[in-house]
């Protein structure tokens with residue numbers, strides 16, 4: 144009997160014997176490290192007068208900083224040496240109305256993949272933004288009112304307009320909404336993912352969007368102060384700037400292109416992202432090492448495996464005693480000392496999952512403890528030994544260990560046969576462990592399966608989580 | 623409503639008690655058949671166990687009571703209402719769900735660890751292996767709960783190695 148229900152990927156995994164080169168310890172990271180490129184509409188112009196490029200870039204960065212699109216380079220060269228340069232203006236509908244024939248290029252729009260969506264955009268957007276004649280005075284106040292009006296009119300429009308909201312809106316409104324998404328959505332239009340573009344024509348991108356989805360997108364926009372047009376010290380808006388640049392023959396009329404919404408976090412994402420638009424990439428060395436599969440040396444992997452096997456032995460004992468068959472070992476990594484070894488006691492107490500037991504065993508090693516534990520098969524380091532002053536303290540985590548010896552599970556590594564549930568994951572977090580290794584994922588598990596608790600930004604402590612992907616039982620280990 | 627306030631007032635008393643013991647001022651009362659069955663206050667420092675939250679302490683007391691009284695634990699928890707001054711953390715929210723508690727009433731929300739909607743919603747997310755979800759009523763005597771926490775964090779917890787144990791509590795609903 145397991146704690147809760149176990150996802151039985153067990154059998155599938157044991158049937159598959161991985162090659163030595165395959166990573167046996169997979170870091171559990173947030174999805175953003177693995178997400179595919181997502182594209183959004185962005186206005187660009189061709190720079191017709193290349194000598195004015197530097198000046199144009201400066202003017203634009205002043206009145207229209209890239210903000211959440213910081214990862215994009217402002218200018219790109221489309222082809223060879225003499226081909227036109229494209230310059231990023233602003234996200235779709237930030238200030239430029241696709242129906243503004245005085246400014247937006249029809250020809251360029253027709254060439255652009257996204258132009259069909261753009262041209263068929265809902266008429267009320269025109270209604271509320273067209274009044275914005277680009278005059279400098281009171282632009283900001285005016286536009287604030289107009290966006291409110293826009294939202295209102297959007298609410299009251301008949302549902303046919305909603306059909307214009309692309310499917311990607313529905314997928315993304317659960318995520319932290321970025322400016323361009325929310326504002327693009329108000330115009331009844333939003334970006335498509337790279338996949339969508341390659342798989343469907345643009346018109347196929349349009350799907351129904353329920354009123355509820357629309358509302359959440361709008362909330363995102365309203366809450367986002369950045370969605371208001373930027374006005375600079377000089378009071379120049381991107382629209383008035385563009386009007387001048389187009390008139391002067393520096394810029395072509397603006398048109399839309401697809402650009403990557405997010406900056407790349409891994410080299411793989413970088414390689415993929417830069418295919419769509421040149422981007423900056425600052426490689427996070429730690430993440431790079433984590434995803435490389437070379438975070439641990441071979442001997443470290445063996446050590447981890449050995450501790451997990453100890454946990455597995457505990458799980459077997461638990462099963463024999465009719466308890467939940469989950470085992471756990473907690474190790475002071477700096478001293479390579481086992482502090483606690485235990486297993487689930489859910490047969491005695493439904494809350495005594497393996498991690499809860501182990502955390503209490505550690506407390507006992509420090510002279511504390513809260514649960515009634517009658518099972519004498521549990522181990523914890525005797526109380527005095529954790530305060531051994533002779534023990535060399537070489538850990539980098541010593542700063543957390545003050546005069547009074549260990550504090551909770553600070554700096555400790557946890558080895559579990561099964562992914563912990565939300566309760567246990569939070570218990571480990573409260574206890575300040577520094578790493579968790581587990582073997583089997585479980586249903587509703589909170590370190591990878593259902594949640595990734597250790598990655599939630601609001602939590603005050605974070606730890607690394609690794610899943611051991613090969614089989615633990617010794618007879619099945621190749622080496 | 624008045625009933626909720628009255629029970630929460632009791633929980634507040636236990637939070638006050640925790641404060642005077644140098645623990646994070648969170649208090650709770652488990653009410654069973656309109657009677658106070660168990661109370662809890664944070665005991666992390668005393669037990670050297672970071673999971674000794676008020677809710678866990680109170681749940682444990684009910685478990686012991688069930689053994690003493692020879693009562694069916696599952697049936698008892700099914701009729702319990704928890705009153706707690708601060709939104710249960712993700713851990714406690716999970717424990718409450720696994721014990722089958724049907725109703726949780728709390729004071730102020732917990733913007734750092736909250737498991738009943740603030741950070742995660744363990745109370746009502748689909749989590750079949752933890753059993754059915756439970757109802758939550760929030761904002762009962764929230765202001766009082768916030769005041770107690772503010773009082774606590776004015777003087778840092780002397781048992782923590784640094785100020786990381788701070789739970790910045792949200793203001794009242």
Ligand SMILES: [Zn+2]
Nearest residue numbers: 496563564567
């Ligand atoms: Zn658990």
Ligand SMILES: [Zn+2]
Nearest residue numbers: 675710711714
């Ligand atoms: Zn808690």
